[in-house]
Amino acid sequence: MAMIRIRGGRPLHGEYTVPGSKNGALPILAASILCSQGPVTLLGCPHLSDVENMLALLRHLGCQTRWEGDALTIDAQNARVSQMPEELAKVMRSSIFMLGPLLGRFGSAVATYPGGCDIGLRPIDLHLKGLRTLGARITEQAGYIFSDGAALKGGMIHLDYPSVGATENLMMAAALTPGTTRLTNAAREPEIVQLQDFLRAMGADISGAGTETITINGVERLSGCSFPIAADRIVAGTFLVAAAITGGEIALRGAPVEQLAAVEAKLREAGCTLEKDGALWRLRAPAKLGAIESIETQPYPGFPTDMQALFLALCTRGQGASVITENIFENRFRVVPQLARMGARIRVSDRTAIVHGPGRLTGAGVTAPDLRGGAALVVAALAAEGETRIGRVDLIDRGYEHIEQDLSALGADAVRIEG
Ligand SMILES: CC(=O)N[C@H]1[C@@H](OP(=O)(O)OP(=O)(O)OC[C@H]2O[C@@H](n3ccc(=O)[nH]c3=O)[C@H](O)[C@@H]2O)O[C@H](CO)[C@@H](O)[C@@H]1O
Numbered sequence: 051m052a053m054i055r056i057r058g059g060r061p062l063h064g065e066y067t068v069p070g071s072k073n074g075a076l077p078i079l080a081a082s083i084l085c086s087q088g089p090v091t092l093l094g095c096p097h098l099s100d101v102e103n104m105l106a107l108l109r110h111l112g113c114q115t116r117w118e119g120d121a122l123t124i125d126a127q128n129a130r131v132s133q134m135p136e137e138l139a140k141v142m143r144s145s146i147f148m149l150g151p152l153l154g155r156f157g158s159a160v161a162t163y164p165g166g167c168d169i170g171l172r173p174i175d176l177h178l179k180g181l182r183t184l185g186a187r188i189t190e191q192a193g194y195i196f197s198d199g200a201a202l203k204g205g206m207i208h209l210d211y212p213s214v215g216a217t218e219n220l221m222m223a224a225a226l227t228p229g230t231t232r233l234t235n236a237a238r239e240p241e242i243v244q245l246q247d248f249l250r251a252m253g254a255d256i257s258g259a260g261t262e263t264i265t266i267n268g269v270e271r272l273s274g275c276s277f278p279i280a281a282d283r284i285v286a287g288t289f290l291v292a293a294a295i296t297g298g299e300i301a302l303r304g305a306p307v308e309q310l311a312a313v314e315a316k317l318r319e320a321g322c323t324l325e326k327d328g329a330l331w332r333l334r335a336p337a338k339l340g341a342i343e344s345i346e347t348q349p350y351p352g353f354p355t356d357m358q359a360l361f362l363a364l365c366t367r368g369q370g371a372s373v374i375t376e377n378i379f380e381n382r383f384r385v386v387p388q389l390a391r392m393g394a395r396i397r398v399s400d401r402t403a404i405v406h407g408p409g410r411l412t413g414a415g416v417t418a419p420d421l422r423g424g425a426a427l428v429v430a431a432l433a434a435e436g437e438t439r440i441g442r443v444d445l446i447d448r449g450y451e452h453i454e455q456d457l458s459a460l461g462a463d464a465v466r467i468e469g
């Protein structure tokens with residue numbers, strides 16, 4: 051098994067270009083199967099293991115896929131319905147995104163319960179309830195989800211919770227479903243707006259993404275287009291935290307600054323200076339990081355749950371106690387025992403973690419518990435004395451293309467050791 055070895059204590063300095071977004075790309079890849087006329091080309095698509103797994107799923111469903119640099123072309127003209135292979139569904143939460151588009155285009159789908167990082171129970175009841183409201187007949191048997199959407203028609207769906215994935219799945223199902231579908235209490239994340247933009251580029255009639263009501267008028271068919279994948283707000287946030295914890299300075303190129311308002315506010319509270327400088331967004335760390343009184347994860351535009359573990363790491367270096375509350379996923383403090391191995395003093399009670407800083411972080415052998423927990427260990431290792439070895443790099447690779455190379459280019463001593 052590969053691991054990342056980091057020798058800490060070197061402040062990061064330099065410029066970093068933010069890559070395309072994983073959470074933007076994954077639903078867009080699923081939506082490409084809706085396109086029956088001509089190929090779609092996604093520009094600036096990140097080369098991530100999750101993207102490759104999604105492509106394997108698309109090929110299994112009869113699509114042709116081709117990379118040319120960062121441009122990814124998918125031709126779904128000859129796509130067909132077929133049972134999704136369990137091994138792919140098991141490793142990737144986003145396999146569930148195929149359900150809506152397959153129902154929309156072919157009127158049937160067979161899926162398995164999705165796997166992915168262990169950050170909570172992650173039920174899919176809201177996805178299934180919404181599809182049933184559109185007329186899908188869904189039966190669940192031995193881990194398989196059989197859905198028949200021959201009689202799909204537009205309808206009113208109120209989501210009990212603004213789930214990102216359920217909103218996306220239902221937008222995709224409704225794009226080719228006759229009649230008008232209205233989604234209320236929809237998620238408002240930037241990735242929902244990106245999916246709407248992509249569906250529109252293929253010819254869909256959809257509006258309202260970014261607000262809590264999305265309206266979709268089904269069209270007969272969708273056709274090919276070329277579409278840019280937007281920059282990854284969580285990767286951008288990760289590199290800001292990495293620079294901050296090492297007492298360094300970073301300039302991000304192509305950062306989605308407005309999408310990071312909640313993260314920026316907390317970095318400022320920790321004493322960082324952030325300013326726009328033309329196309330660059332600069333962060334300068336203070337001589338000593340301050341504690342952060344309270345962070346509460348919330349749906350967008352609140353503080354993102356995907357940044358929570360990274361701030362656990364950052365707050366270990368803050369002067370005093372910081373309080374972090376996780377409201378979205380019930381199992382997202384699994385990195386705490388790993389950070390404790392590096393000397394962090396964090397007390398968890400239910401959904402709240404109290405981080406006592408400033409502690410001395412020291413290198414240790416640790417294991418990524420999930421994608422962002424893994425990134426938090428990388429960031430902590432940059433600030434630790436001595437050598438840290440981080441295992442389960444495969445989880446980190448889900449969302450970061452070659453994190454050790456990008457950090458090395460900014461001055462870190464970080465290498466991947468293939469095992
Ligand atoms: C590929 C992708 O974009 N992943 C993101 C997406 O995940 P994902 O789309 O899975 O997250 P959701 O917004 O659906 O989940 C939020 C909460 O709703 C619950 N829930 C969700 C669906 C459902 O049918 N029933 C239900 O109870 C979940 O268990 C969780 O507690 O949004 C999360 C919240 O911003 C991010 O952390 C993930 O990085």
Ligand SMILES: C=C(OP(=O)(O)O)C(=O)O
Nearest residue numbers: 143144166167356421422
């Ligand atoms: C939890 C995440 O992703 P996914 O929903 O794909 O598991 C994440 O990106 O932090």
